[in-house]
Amino acid sequence: MKLFQMKPAQAGKHRMASFLDDNFVCAGVAGIGDLEHVSQVELVARLAQLYGPENAELGRRVEELGCFVHDMQDGDYILIADGDAVHLGDVGDYYYVDRYDNEEDGGCHRRGVTWLKGYDRSELREELLPFLEEPHSVSRYGKTVSKEQLASWLVRTTSMDRSSQNEGSSAVPAHLVGEALSILEAAMRSDDADRRERAAIAILQYAGQSNLNG
Secondary structure (H helix, E strand, O other): OOEEEEOOEEOOEEOHHHHHHHOEEEOOOOOOOOOOOOOHHHHHHHHHHHHOOOOOHHHHHHHHHHHHHHHOOOOOEEEEEEOOEEEEEEEEEEEEOHHHOOOOOOOOEEEEEEEEEEEEHHHOOOOOHHHHOOOOOEEEOOOOOOHHHHHHHOOOOOHHHHHHHHHHHOOOOHHHHHHHHHHHHHHOOOOOHHHHHHHHHHHHHHHHHHHHHO
């Protein structure tokens, strides 16, 4: 899958509350019409007509809106950082809402989102932080990402969590721990993507605890 980041401020409005409540995201450029069946070449032409071919904004707008309309696909994942809160979602198809195609709102280019989980920025591993801080309002992570890889980035066990895990694990016999890890290892080879993801998270949490003890 592909992973994208977006900023909560779109078309001059801070939209995070609407994104979460109404399960959508938008990339705001009013005045260029429905882009569902528009090629990248036509998108460039429409934006050039809107901004002017010599406008310094043109290149950035082409890159950001092209990313949202053409590069992003149903089933890709998106991260939106709003202060210290980071929201993970599964995006759907592009759609256009004509009544918002105006300068007052501008939120006409949309994708539905199934919000999966919220995180505090401090919970995320360092691999993700530079990506979330990119200046573009919409951008793609440089390479495809598996669900297992993303799950590993979204797991950072705090010292308090580790202490609790250590206290609980001290009473678990070693042979049971071994059996549990064998089950998780088998689950990692499952055809069920959700099962693989849960197993990956559990193994990473155990590995973090083991490294601390070592």
